[in-house]
Amino acid sequence: MQACEVAALILLTVVSCSRQYEELPQTTLTLEPPFPEIFTGETVTLRCGVEGGSAGWKYLWYKDSEDSPVLQTAGCSITGDSYTITAAAVSDQGQYCCRGQRGDQPLYSQLSDPVTVTVSEGYPKAVLTLKPAWAQIFTGETVTLSCEVEGGFADWRFKQYRDGREEAGCSKQYSSRYGDSCTISKARHHHSGVSWCESASGQERSNAVNLTVSNQWVILQTPSQPVFEGDTLTLRCFIRNGYKATRLIFYKDNNQLQFRAGTAQSVDRVSKSDEGSYKCRAWWRNTASRTEPWRVSAEVRVSVRELFSTPTLTVLPGASVWEGEAVTLQCGAHINKQDTQLQYRYSKDNGTVRGAGSQDQHSIPAAGLRDTGRYQCEVEAAGTGLKKRSASVSLTVRALFSRVTLTASPGATVKEGEALNLTCEAAVNKTPRPELHYTIVRDGEPVTNSTDSALYSIASTEKSHTGSYTCAVESQGVRKSSQELHIELQTSWHSAVAIGYRVSFTLIHFIVFTLLLLQYCRIQGSPCLAGGKSRKTSDQDQEQSAEGIELSSRVQHTGVELE
Known part of the structure; x- marks a missing residue:
């Protein structure tokens, strides 16, 4: 094929395509109502018409670009030749156009001229x-x-x-x-x-x-x-x-x-x-x-x-926080009519949030694990009974400590006089590790108070150190305690000997005193152990008693055994 024939064929093809395009039916797009500007919450309908009638045509919709087809959503519906935006939002504004399509091998109408939809937030002045x-x-x-x-x-x-x-x-x-x-x-x-x-x-x-x-x-x-x-x-x-x-x-x-x-x-x-x-x-x-x-x-x-828009619940600063961090629930709703007063309510897992007021935000100063759940807010226009609920939003509060333990070295049972070390440990999940403060408690009373040391040492244990111990760890307003650890003291061998010696000596002293008293009574011929009582003057009694005490004292100091 010669070059001129190729050129002629290309030219013929171009002319044919151009004529085919020119023969496509024209398309018009109208706005109902034809407002130059609408406000949030209003409804607007775009209607697409193809030259020669609408029989057999389906309609394609575009926003801002021919490459951006418009789809049917909860707030936007396509019915026949119309595209309706209900409860318009600022995001709905833009330039819209449409075209018709029909047949198995689609025949398209021309693209309509664009129609601008302008959506302003709130209400006009x-x-x-x-x-x-x-x-x-x-x-x-x-x-x-x-x-x-x-x-x-x-x-x-x-x-x-x-x-x-x-x-x-x-x-x-x-x-x-x-x-x-x-x-x-x-x-x-x-x-x-x-x-x-x-x-x-x-x-x-x-x-x-x-x-x-x-x-x-x-x-x-x-x-x-x-x-x-x-x-x-x-x-x-x-x-x-x-x-x-x-x-x-x-x-x-x-x-x-x-x-x-x-x-x-x-x-x-x-x-x-x-x-x-x-x-x-x-x-x-x-x-x-x-x-x-x-x-x-x-x-x-x-x-x-819409009197007011469907509220949107936002969790600030994020939907996942650590224990002790502050959380704010922000409930946003646009008011479309002046002098409308809104009241807000908050719910968690379908239950009422305690302490939440009627304002557009609710703050949790220090989040706890119990605050984890799904939240919603409900908005009501005062005096109308009109209520709207937001979609639910999840809040996850992560544990700052997974556990707190108290250990004793050398053990929970120690000998009197020995050293005892109590160590408080917390498994911290947050990185970087936050600053921790420790408190040691014995029988409900603190023995140390909020120190940065996890170790509590007793150089020499005494009986007073016996008791039930716990430790508490605190950080970022979060405080957790360990389980109780009971500390017992064991008496050492030298202490036992000393105690036995003192008990034995006292017993010997008593026996010796009793024997001396009996011997003295026998010598004096006095029936000390008889049922009757000998008559003696008070001077004699005092004299005998003094002699007995003196004799007992000699035995105690000299250790001489009396026959």
Whole structure:
């Protein structure tokens, strides 16, 4: 094949691919509601459309890059041509795009232009309100927009997002403007759009309000302000030209809610499960034609903002600590509505944590082994009964000492007068080894108090050293004791001899004294051992007693045995 033929083939292939790409259906991506900015906890839906209809198409979603496909998660759901973010978080903001896919050998639509989703944390400083306080009105009615700013209204202006473009809101062509308010008289369909007020710098914005001016026969009115969990949601169904409804039916996601006379439907203490698309069907009596016509309103998307986010429990500084270290449980929840007061409760292994207050953190100054477990925090909005629980978090407290032992050398039984050494040992698990302090206790009383020496020495044991000993080791506020060790004293042989000598000498002394006394009585002819008692004068008694003592003393000092 010649070079020119190769070049022609390549060119033909390129042209063919280019034409194939140009023939791919176009894709559009829209944001509902089309707010320029949403706040944490709000719900937003992105809707993907393929030119020529949606039949047979599946949809692929991307965030920030074509290489980053978006998957369905607990907080993000994909249904048909829509991708819904419930309870938006700051991490959800970014640029989204989509494309369609169909067929076994997939045919793709073109990639849509990106749509930017901006999520701001907390709640806005300014609040935009409507009067009357409904986001849907009939053509020809009057509506006033008011911007209420904490601390004043200076340097704030109205903006509007309409037909895909951002522009100045409340222009003089159709309204009058006085400081913080803007009035639209005889509203027309082209006044529909998303409005907000912002600071002159453009750095701060109020909440956005989606105003719909309708020329239909029936409209469903919903609150213009964000609906928060715990609020009462009121829906009103109205007929054009002041007709009164003879009967109404309200629907949520095409499911009938109620059949009743009247114009309003209320939902008390709304929750995220009350989010959805609402509409109403209204009947009225036409007296001229004596008929009862009916119409269905357009669907209105109602989003329920979280009053506060699901709390997150964090263990600081880490989920594994040593005994004696400080631990803080931090329970974080974002408040999305001003003046909301939160109360906090902490649980461990499904039981209440003693001593924990109602604040957003609970401190354990010195963690112990008993603090090991799985923790959760529960947050409740005061006065609403609305509660949310965090996921559980594990805390592991590791033992600083695995055991403490007390040993004696040469043993637990020693001879009186011998030396005795008591050694306190602790198996420390932490590296580097912390500084330890030791205390020796005998019979419940300390004999040493918090020293850095593990050795207690007795140079010469005495009977008073007998007793039950324990040792305690302390470090980082952790104190552990050993088992009892009983120390006994054994009498030595020379001590036993000395004691025996003293006992024997005393006994001999007593015997000798008794014999001398008997001998003396015999010599004197006095019946000392008889049952009767000899009569003697007191002088004789004293004389004999003195002689006996003197004789006994001589025997004691001279050691002479008397015959």
